[in-house]
Each structure stands twice: as C-alpha cells, then as structure tokens.
Amino acid sequence: MLHSIDYYVIGIYIVLLMAVGLVVSMRQAKNSSLFVGDKSVGFTSIGMSIWGTNIGPSFLIASFGAAYSSGMLIANFEWFAWIFLLLLAMVFTPYYLSLNITTIPQFIKRRFGDTMYRLLTAYSLLTIVIIWLGGGLYVGGLLFSQFTGWELWASIALLLFVATSFTVVGGLAAVIVTDAFQTILMIVGMTALTVIGLYEIGGIDGLMAKTPPDYWHLIDFDSEQVPWLAFVLGYPVMGVWFWCTDQTIVQRVFAAKDLPTAQKGVLLAGVLKILPPFIFILPGIIFFALQPGLENTDGAFLAMVTDYMPVGFRGLMIAVLMAALISTLDSGLNSFSTIFTLDFYEPVVAKNRKMSNKETRMVGRIVTLVASVLAFFWALAMENVAANLFELLQSLIAFLAPPLTTLFLVGLFWRRVTAAAATYSFVISCIACITVGVFSTQGQTFGLFEQWPHFLMLSFILFVASCALTILLSLVTTHSEQEELLPSYKDLSTDNPNQSKSIWKGWLLLAVVMVALYGVFEYLAAQPAKSDLANDGSSLPATEVHVYRGLTPTFDGFVEKDEYQDATHIPNIHQWIARFSPVLSKDDLTGSVYIKHDGNYLYFAFDITDDLLYGIDTPRWLPEEYPNAHELTRDGFPWFGDGVEVLINAENNTSYQEGELNKGNSRSWQMVASTHKSRLGGIGVAGLLEGEERSMLSAWNNYQAWILNQDIEAMVQLKRDQDRQGSGYTMEWRIRPETTLEVSDGVFWSADLETTEMGLNIAISDLDLPEDGHANWGNFHHENWLSGERHKHTSLNQWGTMYLHGGVKKPVTKTNNYDE
Known part of the structure; x- marks a missing residue:
C-alpha cells in the first residue's frame, strides 16, 4: 500500500520531530524544570499544545467513523468545549497560578489535606495510564501497523521511542514545543485530505447533492447517537473534568510565565477547537458521500486514505497519525512523571526533604522511562481484549468524570465542604461510577430495567448523586485542621488586575462565532436534499x-x-x-x-x-x-x-x-x-x-x-x-x-x-x-x-x-x- 516516497515522507517527519524535540531538550537540560518548563512558555505554544494533546488517534478514528455514520452530530463534542476552556482560563487558572502549584493533587491538598491528596494522586496516575498512555498507544500502534504492515509490537515500540526520546530529556518544555509543531502538521495534513475529498466528489455542490440533509444537524432531539438532552446534561460533567481538572491538559497553564499568558493560550486553544469538525469530521461525511454502505465505520479513515490519497500524501497521513499519537503520548508521559515525582516520591520516599534540582530531574526521567515501559506492555495486553476494551475506554471517560467534577465544583465554590465529606464521597462515587460504567458497557441490567440510559445521561445522574452525597456528609461533619479555605473568586479578580478586558472580548467574539456556526448548519439541515428537487427547485416524492x-x-x-x-x-x-x-x-x-x-x-x-x-x-x-x-x-x-x-x-x-x-x-x-x-x-x-x-x-x-x-x-x-x-x-x-x-x-x-x-x-x-x-x-x-x-x-x-x-x-x- 505504501510507496517508497511515503516512507521518505514518514522518515522526514520523524527526523524533524526528533530534531525539534532534542534541540529544545538540550537547551533546557540544565537550567529548567522538567515539569513546568521554567514558567517561560508563551501563549501560542500553550494553545497549540492543549489542542494537539486532545487530538489523539482514538479521537481521529472515532470522530471520522461517527461522522461517516451519523454526520455532524459528533461536532458537538468539539464545539461545546470552548465553554469549559473559558472556565479553565477565567475561573480555574487564577486559582491555580495564585497558589503556585505544579499538579492538580497539590491544589486538592491545599483545600482538603493529606488524605484526599494521596487519593487524588493515585486516581490521577491510574487515569493517565489507562486513558492517555495505554489506550492511545494501542490504537495508534494498531493503525500504524495496518498502514505499514509491521508487527504491532514493532509499531508500538517505534512510536513510544520517538515520544520518550525528547520527553525524558527536555520535559514539559520539549513536549509543548513539539506539540505545537505537530499541531501545524495535523492541520495541514487533514486539510489536504478534506480538499482532495471535496475534489473527488465535485466540490461543495456535489457534497450537498449526495448527503442527506439530516447529516448537517447539530441539534437533534431524536438522535440515538447523541441524544440532545443527555448531551446537554452529561457533557458539562465530562467537560469540567477533562478541560479544567485533568493534569495532562492543565499542566500547560502551569508553565505560563504569567496569568494573562495562560489565559490567552487557553483562548487560542478555544479558537483552534473550531477546526476539528471541518478537518476531522467533514472528511468522514465526504467519504460517506463517496462510498456509502461501509459496515465497519472504524475503518473509514484508513479506507479513504488508501483509496483517494496519492503517493506521498499517504505518508503524510501516517505522519499525521503519528503526530496525533505522539502529542498525546508525550503529554501523558510528562504528566505521569510530574505527579509521581512531586506527589508521591517527594512526600513519601524523600519524606518531604528538600530535593535538589538534579535529583528531581533524575527521578523524573527514570519515572518517564518506567511509564513508557508500562505503557508498552499495557498496550500489547489490550490486543487480547481489544474488541471490548476499546469501547470500554471510550465510555469510561464519562464514568471517571463525576467524582472529580463534584470534588472541584462543590469543593471550590462551597466553603462548607469538609475534608471528611470530600474524602468519603470521592471514594464512594469512584466505586459507584466504575461499577455502573462496567455494567452499562456490558449491557448487564440484572433484570431490574430494560436497558441503561445513554452514558452521558448516566454521567449526569452519577454527578448529581455524588454532589448530594458530598453535601449531605458535609452537613454532618466538621472541618479539620489540615483544611485551607481558598480565596474567593472576587478576591482573586481584585488581586489580578492584569486580566485584560481584551481577553474577555476575545471569548465574547468566539461565542458569537460558535452561535453563528450552529445557525448555519441548522439552516443546511433544514434544506431539502438536492437530489430530491425537481428542475424548478420544488420537492419531489422520495421515489x-x-x-x-x-x-x-x-x-x-x-x-x-x-x-x-x-x-x-x-x-x-x-x-x-x-x-x-x-x-x-x-x-x-x-x-x-x-x-x-x-x-x-x-x-x-x-x-x-x-x-x-x-x-x-x-x-x-x-x-x-x-x-x-x-x-x-x-x-x-x-x-x-x-x-x-x-x-x-x-x-x-x-x-x-x-x-x-x-x-x-x-x-x-x-x-x-x-x-x-x-x-x-x-x-x-x-x-x-x-x-x-x-x-x-x-x-x-x-x-x-x-x-x-x-x-x-x-x-x-x-x-x-x-x-x-x-x-x-x-x-x-x-x-x-x-x-x-x-x-x-x-x-x-x-x-x-x-x-x-x-x-x-x-x-x-x-x-x-x-x-x-x-x-x-x-x-x-x-x-x-x-x-x-x-x-x-x-x-x-x-x-x-x-x-x-x-x-x-x-x-x-x-x-x-x-x-x-
């Protein structure tokens, strides 16, 4: 399937990526933190790194296949994200930077003390391994092996080697710079696929003529794939967890040189979120119009690249695939290393003694290597249960979110929450959410009801239950000496006059653009299919x-x-x-x-x-x-x-x-x-x-x-x-x-x-x-x-x-x- 030219393109990509990563790594080798990049990262690198980290191979394949089978509905997951990036920039980031923390568990330690701190450290390490490292590495390695014909283990090993090489030396600074490079590559490569697809189908007119109008709906109350009520209720639960409290995403704002830089970087990430529906989802719809009837929609991306991309461009698409994986993988590795070193090794092994910068960097690098080895074997183990585990990984995101979303929203905005209430409700909620997630994924109802609600609705229900439990336990417990009440948002705003009004204006402009996009696509969905129009433009019967x-x-x-x-x-x-x-x-x-x-x-x-x-x-x-x-x-x-x-x-x-x-x-x-x-x-x-x-x-x-x-x-x-x-x-x-x-x-x-x-x-x-x-x-x-x-x-x-x-x-x- 691949020509020698394609292999040259792949080789050029790997060489350029390694060169960029290692150059940055050597510059940062002695005088910078592995974990926050010496707090000198600019807003463009922050924004592009957040965007690139989010675009993993699982996202690429799943969004392409979902677009093939149901159209633009899946774009809601992208175009609603700006709301929670707004929360990250303007609500959560002022708290994070004012406390001068480097990990999310450290934030919880300040609020609820050591017990909750250790629980969240373990929780964070587990989610990074399951979601960011093992799952993404398996899917990316599998696709790479399908393109190249390599053995799965060899594909995984190559991708892991590339990601680890500069991460272990340069830390977060190298990760952010290489993510920005790969973001540009992904945008260019997927735009090329979209343009070639439009050319093959005869442009926009050809696409509209061969696509059912309901493929352009963004709001569909009758959809089984994305039920609107379940989405509106459940997505915010996932959105707060993923965009505002997950270490792999939030670590970028920790590396900003100041608050305005961090906020501008997150705003840039919100603007870039406009792109995925046009360059990742639209090609899936184009391929449906070109070749309807594909049964295994997970193979739609591979099929379109194989059938329509010319020699050389196939290599470019494999480079895009590698970029999607490596930008996610290096971020996961660095986040794992950061939390393990600062939230486990330093307080438990070193017993809070003052660690030298040299020792911290050495431990961080060793942990990065160990995490890469764990990811390698975890990805290989997934091959034996991939048919069920891939679906499980996708749906478990919704079930991992409610406990942490509850912990942050209630704990941050209601001072009455106690450490005991936060700890017990978090543990109980985690057990309940994972149990419901496993049983609902397997369709096991024990005869109590006909079927489980959609996973988004379940996420919302579990969140409400978790909030209720936290509030109830807080009312019957008292505060401990380890707790520290955080400053109010009003106080933070007063203390940070540098929050430029231009940033708020930027978010307002983005909101107007997003509303306009929804209006345009709902207008398209309301139009009759061009293939169902008579010569005078009036509607004809279906047949x-x-x-x-x-x-x-x-x-x-x-x-x-x-x-x-x-x-x-x-x-x-x-x-x-x-x-x-x-x-x-x-x-x-x-x-x-x-x-x-x-x-x-x-x-x-x-x-x-x-x-x-x-x-x-x-x-x-x-x-x-x-x-x-x-x-x-x-x-x-x-x-x-x-x-x-x-x-x-x-x-x-x-x-x-x-x-x-x-x-x-x-x-x-x-x-x-x-x-x-x-x-x-x-x-x-x-x-x-x-x-x-x-x-x-x-x-x-x-x-x-x-x-x-x-x-x-x-x-x-x-x-x-x-x-x-x-x-x-x-x-x-x-x-x-x-x-x-x-x-x-x-x-x-x-x-x-x-x-x-x-x-x-x-x-x-x-x-x-x-x-x-x-x-x-x-x-x-x-x-x-x-x-x-x-x-x-x-x-x-x-x-x-x-x-x-x-x-x-x-x-x-x-x-x-x-x-x-």
Whole structure:
C-alpha cells in the first residue's frame, strides 16, 4: 500500500520531530524544570499544545467513523468545549497560578489535606495510564501497523521511542514545543485530505447533492447517537473534568510565565477547537458521500486514505497519525512523571526533604522511562481484549468524570465542604461510577430495567448523586485542621488586575462565532436534499414509479426477461435505503424489481441475488427478541426470514395517526412473501403471509381472506432449482385490483381510470447467520427499502408514489424516475 516516497515522507517527519524535540531538550537540560518548563512558555505554544494533546488517534478514528455514520452530530463534542476552556482560563487558572502549584493533587491538598491528596494522586496516575498512555498507544500502534504492515509490537515500540526520546530529556518544555509543531502538521495534513475529498466528489455542490440533509444537524432531539438532552446534561460533567481538572491538559497553564499568558493560550486553544469538525469530521461525511454502505465505520479513515490519497500524501497521513499519537503520548508521559515525582516520591520516599534540582530531574526521567515501559506492555495486553476494551475506554471517560467534577465544583465554590465529606464521597462515587460504567458497557441490567440510559445521561445522574452525597456528609461533619479555605473568586479578580478586558472580548467574539456556526448548519439541515428537487427547485416524492399495461406473464414464480421486457424496471436493490446493516457486496444481496399490469392484474416480479438463504442454507434459528417468530398466528412474525414486503396505499393518503403504518384493508395494506414459509403451505414452503397491522383483527382477517380467495398470490422459485448461476430466488406477485386497490370510497382501480397515484414501498429482507446481523434488532443482516429514511422504519408519509397508467408505455426521455 505504501510507496517508497511515503516512507521518505514518514522518515522526514520523524527526523524533524526528533530534531525539534532534542534541540529544545538540550537547551533546557540544565537550567529548567522538567515539569513546568521554567514558567517561560508563551501563549501560542500553550494553545497549540492543549489542542494537539486532545487530538489523539482514538479521537481521529472515532470522530471520522461517527461522522461517516451519523454526520455532524459528533461536532458537538468539539464545539461545546470552548465553554469549559473559558472556565479553565477565567475561573480555574487564577486559582491555580495564585497558589503556585505544579499538579492538580497539590491544589486538592491545599483545600482538603493529606488524605484526599494521596487519593487524588493515585486516581490521577491510574487515569493517565489507562486513558492517555495505554489506550492511545494501542490504537495508534494498531493503525500504524495496518498502514505499514509491521508487527504491532514493532509499531508500538517505534512510536513510544520517538515520544520518550525528547520527553525524558527536555520535559514539559520539549513536549509543548513539539506539540505545537505537530499541531501545524495535523492541520495541514487533514486539510489536504478534506480538499482532495471535496475534489473527488465535485466540490461543495456535489457534497450537498449526495448527503442527506439530516447529516448537517447539530441539534437533534431524536438522535440515538447523541441524544440532545443527555448531551446537554452529561457533557458539562465530562467537560469540567477533562478541560479544567485533568493534569495532562492543565499542566500547560502551569508553565505560563504569567496569568494573562495562560489565559490567552487557553483562548487560542478555544479558537483552534473550531477546526476539528471541518478537518476531522467533514472528511468522514465526504467519504460517506463517496462510498456509502461501509459496515465497519472504524475503518473509514484508513479506507479513504488508501483509496483517494496519492503517493506521498499517504505518508503524510501516517505522519499525521503519528503526530496525533505522539502529542498525546508525550503529554501523558510528562504528566505521569510530574505527579509521581512531586506527589508521591517527594512526600513519601524523600519524606518531604528538600530535593535538589538534579535529583528531581533524575527521578523524573527514570519515572518517564518506567511509564513508557508500562505503557508498552499495557498496550500489547489490550490486543487480547481489544474488541471490548476499546469501547470500554471510550465510555469510561464519562464514568471517571463525576467524582472529580463534584470534588472541584462543590469543593471550590462551597466553603462548607469538609475534608471528611470530600474524602468519603470521592471514594464512594469512584466505586459507584466504575461499577455502573462496567455494567452499562456490558449491557448487564440484572433484570431490574430494560436497558441503561445513554452514558452521558448516566454521567449526569452519577454527578448529581455524588454532589448530594458530598453535601449531605458535609452537613454532618466538621472541618479539620489540615483544611485551607481558598480565596474567593472576587478576591482573586481584585488581586489580578492584569486580566485584560481584551481577553474577555476575545471569548465574547468566539461565542458569537460558535452561535453563528450552529445557525448555519441548522439552516443546511433544514434544506431539502438536492437530489430530491425537481428542475424548478420544488420537492419531489422520495421515489416515483410509473407502471403501464403490458403482456400477461406466466404466473409460475420464474422471472424471464421476455416476460417482463415491457415492465417498469427498478434495479440495484443493494443501493436501496438500509434499515439495518448496509449492503457492501452485490454477491450478498442485490437484484431487480419489475412492475406492470395487464388490465386485469397488477404484477410484481423480483429477481433477487442472495448468497445465503435463511432456513435453507442456514439453520432456522430464532431471535431472542421474538422466540415465537415462526408461529403462523397473529403472535408470530411473518417477515422473519428472507423475503419481500409489498406495501400499497391505494388511496394515497399520507395523513395518519401516530404509529399507524397502514390500515390493513383495500385502501392501505402490507403483505409478505417468504422463501421458507407461507399461510397455505406452512413452514418449509415458500409463499404468501399476512403482514401488518397484525394487532388489528380486521387486517388479519382481510389478509387471510385475500390469500384464500387468491386476491393476492405469490410464487417463489429458488435459483438453484432453475440451474441458474448464482444464488437467490425469483418471485412473482399477482394482485387483483377490484378487491385490494380501493382508490376512493367504493371505487377500485381499473385500467379505465385516468392515471392514478398510489403510495408504494417495497422491502427486501436478508436474514443470514445470527452473527452476520450482530447488534441489529433480531440479528437481521439486511432490510433494504425502496423509500424511507436510513435506519428507521417507514411510515405512510415516507412512501414513494406509484403512478398506474391504463395504457402502454410511450417512448419517454429517461429521467431519474422509474418509468423506463
């Protein structure tokens, strides 16, 4: 996959990075702290380092894949961050710098004493190893090995060596400078990917034409991926922890030369947070428009780079990937070294004796090396449980946040909180949050309820519970001698007159920009899809099918070309709207539909390619959700299996009551033809079955009467029995209009009527082995609909329109509609 030029590009990146890091390291070798960079770092380096640290390989892959599957919704996690960076800059940083601390645990020590200090030290070291070091290193090493073909251990070792080399010598100063260098590289590289993607799809107009409007939503109250209420409540809990109290992020402001510099640096990071949706998320949407139907969205980034990036640029993208990992990894290593040396070694091992600068640097370097070794083995260990652990790492962030967010918000702004209350509530909250996190990730409810709420909502609930516990314990305990009440925010503002008004103006301007961005994208989401517009710009129905009179076919289940050459042809079933997993290969599921009438009957013919027929090539397994699926009763499940659903709304009435898919009579109905069961033949015999609404006895009785009276018939033939190449089946439906197609009160369709509009939808079901449909309801592999919305069941107002013409088809100019 990689050309020699790509390897040269990667090599140049590594050499430049090592040179920058080691030059800074040598300059800082003797006269600077490993941990706060001698408090001389400028605001541009602080801002770019915060941004680069946040952009790890897990973020890159997850955001790209989420954008591919659900659009811009994931951008909320980026564009809400500025609010909490504002809190970091203007609320938390004045406290941090006024106390002259170098670690977050030291801040808690000043407020709550030694016990809470030791607990938070252990907590911080654990989260750095799990989230910043091991998890990121595994994902980055895995992707690097996939690009290069190297062994996983070799990829991890190379990345770790590069990150450790300058971190162990130059400390935070080297980390910040190299992070700034890598931030520029990531912005340039991902911008190149975005531009190439737009070129391939035909620019902005091409992207808009091939992307569903709902992909541009930032606010979606019905979203399952990012539920709006859960996000608004839960994200602040994560945001305060991640942006305001996590050592790996906050350590940058500790290195600022003064408060205004720190605040400007954080403001710059907030401005840079505008970029990720455009250079990390937008390419995922572009790739969806270029290649829809990708099942494993985690592989979307790798697939786009492989398919569209030219020689040399692939090497650039690997350099971007390495930059994303190393900027996160070196920050994690330095943070681990800082906390271990200053908050464990100095107070516990050295017993608070005055350590020389030389000893401190030596211990810090040794700890950095030890942490890198731990990260190496932890990353390799993750390979054995990666399928579960990767998801666990992502969701546990939400469950690690509530205890620390509670500790800082309540402890900082309510002086009544006692050390005992803070300690006990923190321990209890940590245990509760991790327990809930593990059980919810595994889906284990112990039968107490149907399913866990979204992890963001759980994070909020746990935060509220943690706050309540802290407040309650504070009311029944007293302050200890070790506690130190912190100055009020008003006092800090008075003591720091250098907080320039221009910084507040900068945050106000950023707020205006963010509100404008939300307005623009919600406007885009409200526009109809360009592919659904007529030439005059008006909306067209989702699908239009024109049906004409033709010759009477032989009704036997065989679909011959000469029988249906005069029928309307609807091709490419694999490209229809996917209710479950998208179809990735025509060998898996595809085919064509033919529709016509002969003046007496309406005919549907299906020529289906299906590589595996349920109950024929597979066992007749049953889903957990519906163990009585094969009962030929109202409690059964007619369309569980391979087959076809035909839905007709003869009166073409799109008004409906909530939940009503059809009426189950001659005005609006749905019926099913299966390859392995039928009303007339029973289990094992293909044919026609009753459809929805089965809950309505009148509909059930109508469907049975139509089958018994042959008002609607279906014949099915397996291709293997026809000596045809390939696998699958052919199927014919014959529908008697005078009993099943009531276009108005007492008026049934006939060829003597003028052109008649009816609602139409068709679904093709493909049920293979249970594992093929893993994570889908009922383990369905595919269910492709002619019309409707992706991932949603269709309702009457989402159907397409079938135009029934009484006469034969006249020559017409080919359009996008099915009228050929």
